Amino acid sequence: MTTLDQIAAPNRRRRFGSLTLWAGIALVGIHIAVGLLTVVWSPYDPSGMTGGRLEAPSWLHWAGTDRLGRDFLTQIMIGSRIALIVGTGAAAIGAIIGVTLGLLAAFATKLLDDAFAATLDILIAFPTLLIAMLVVAAADTANLGSAIFALGIALSAIVARLTRILTKRVLLLDYITAARTSGTSWLGIVFRHILPNIWPTLSVSFALQFGLAAIAEASLSYLGLGAPPPNASWGRLLQEAQGTVYTAPIGAIAPGIALVSLVIGINLLADGLRDSVDPTRRAR
Amino acid sequence: MSLLKVDNVTFGYSSGKSVLAGVSLDIGPGDTIGLVGESGSGKSTLLRLLLGLTRPNSGSISFNGTALDPRNAQFMRAYRRQVQIVFQDPYSSLDPRQTVLSIVAEPLRSLKIARDHRQMVMEALVSVGLEPTILGRYPHEFSGGQRQRIAIARAIVAGPSLLLADEAVSALDLSTRIRIVELLKQLSASMTLVFVSHDIGVVAALCEKIVILEQGRIVESGDTKTILANPQHPYTQRLLASVPRMPA
Ligand SMILES: Nc1ncnc2c1ncn2[C@@H]1O[C@H](COP(=O)(O)OP(=O)(O)O)[C@@H](O)[C@H]1O
Ligand SMILES: [Mg+2]
Numbered sequence: 001m002t003t004l005d006q007i008a009a010p011n012r013r014r015r016f017g018s019l020t021l022w023a024g025i026a027l028v029g030i031h032i033a034v035g036l037l038t039v040v041w042s043p044y045d046p047s048g049m050t051g052g053r054l055e056a057p058s059w060l061h062w063a064g065t066d067r068l069g070r071d072f073l074t075q076i077m078i079g080s081r082i083a084l085i086v087g088t089g090a091a092a093i094g095a096i097i098g099v100t101l102g103l104l105a106a107f108a109t110k111l112l113d114d115a116f117a118a119t120l121d122i123l124i125a126f127p128t129l130l131i132a133m134l135v136v137a138a139a140d141t142a143n144l145g146s147a148i149f150a151l152g153i154a155l156s157a158i159v160a161r162l163t164r165i166l167t168k169r170v171l172l173l174d175y176i177t178a179a180r181t182s183g184t185s186w187l188g189i190v191f192r193h194i195l196p197n198i199w200p201t202l203s204v205s206f207a208l209q210f211g212l213a214a215i216a217e218a219s220l221s222y223l224g225l226g227a228p229p230p231n232a233s234w235g236r237l238l239q240e241a242q243g244t245v246y247t248a249p250i251g252a253i254a255p256g257i258a259l260v261s262l263v264i265g266i267n268l269l270a271d272g273l274r275d276s277v278d279p280t281r282r283a284r
Numbered sequence: 285m286s287l288l289k290v291d292n293v294t295f296g297y298s299s300g301k302s303v304l305a306g307v308s309l310d311i312g313p314g315d316t317i318g319l320v321g322e323s324g325s326g327k328s329t330l331l332r333l334l335l336g337l338t339r340p341n342s343g344s345i346s347f348n349g350t351a352l353d354p355r356n357a358q359f360m361r362a363y364r365r366q367v368q369i370v371f372q373d374p375y376s377s378l379d380p381r382q383t384v385l386s387i388v389a390e391p392l393r394s395l396k397i398a399r400d401h402r403q404m405v406m407e408a409l410v411s412v413g414l415e416p417t418i419l420g421r422y423p424h425e426f427s428g429g430q431r432q433r434i435a436i437a438r439a440i441v442a443g444p445s446l447l448l449a450d451e452a453v454s455a456l457d458l459s460t461r462i463r464i465v466e467l468l469k470q471l472s473a474s475m476t477l478v479f480v481s482h483d484i485g486v487v488a489a490l491c492e493k494i495v496i497l498e499q500g501r502i503v504e505s506g507d508t509k510t511i512l513a514n515p516q517h518p519y520t521q522r523l524l525a526s527v528p529r530m531p532a
Binding site for chain 2: 178180192196
């Protein structure tokens, strides 16, 4: 019995791992494909009044029309593009700033590091959305760029804290001392030893940040702080559907499903990635 | 002339309390020296100073007559090539995300020792009793003893004249321990070895000379046979009494 379990367990795990990964790839892949498609083609002109107001789903308008008579499916599809741009942009900005600051803190003198850790803890205590709202408000113009930048800054605190903790843990290990006594420079230690070893955890975190950014962007747009029209953000669609949620519920359901499917997809992808990038997990 | 000379070195971590107090030590070329003391007596700290990872509060360390200066990059590069270390924990001493080739080649790469790295790594692997075919494999595929051999290969690949071993066999099971001690003994024929251990029995089996460290002070040093036969300091007597003798 025990032997059977021991033989079967790794296989089951690996199977499950790859199933997660593929489900994630499929969900995110659909959004990427749709987002790319909208660059060259969409069912209707996104700002054209191509039907009656608030039409129910039909063969002509698969998801109905909005209160101005525009095709709703077209808006949802463009929403994928906006969500992907914001998620990728914000996660990338958060990663670059956060990883750099986290590494610097981990290498800093104790006093600097303590001050840094305290600052991060305070920043992280504020909700990501609140920080992003403050940054947007300070930027004075609501556009796609300012939303991405604001969310990136807000996320960087989380990345910095994680990077700092992971780096400090790796710095204590003997292979770092061995690298130093082998003459490896600090920069070499960062790129050859620290980043590869904290990468599995960081990459999962980046994927989660992407999901957070997509949700936060929807929230910003819902509050009117996101990208202005014609950037059809799911958050703005949700906000616009608010008044007609009983008469035309699809207006709230469709962007909701789109957002949730993207976030779940990216989370599944993150989980699957974690298992496949780590050689110690792969082989056991 | 001595290879490495430690002269009246004192050291304390920033927390205050003194860890090394007036340590003087002469390591001659070809010596096999055992540094023995209870856990916490300052053995690893002394090795960190010898490696130039930290500077002593006072006193000096010189290598072949030149003072050790961690701020002098050119000197340190030459020094790192000459002095290498093997650690206690075979798990944390190898980067889990690097192959055996890049682990063992690290000193060659970082110290810019130009020559065929792959060939030199394979030679080092053979001399520690490993197959040269394992180059592309990762640390988690090996046992503790094999990992320790990989760590030793990394330490000797650049051809050092001094090898430091910090409790290098303490984490291994008995039969593996005996085989790694044999390997170190074999290597000590061609290089100077400082073997650190809290276990005076293992040191007796390996080292011709012995240095006893108690709370950051050297309380006794000399020929292993003489000291084992006739320990002068009560601390040495206690260390000897607490360890079952190994057959010589
Ligand atoms: N990084 C450090 N910071 C502060 N104190 C330390 C540090 N490393 C070791 N010590 C202290 O220095 C003393 C000697 O430690 P160590 O050199 O590791 O002894 P040993 O290797 O003989 O067991 C111990 O009291 C230990 O608590
Ligand atoms: Mg120690």
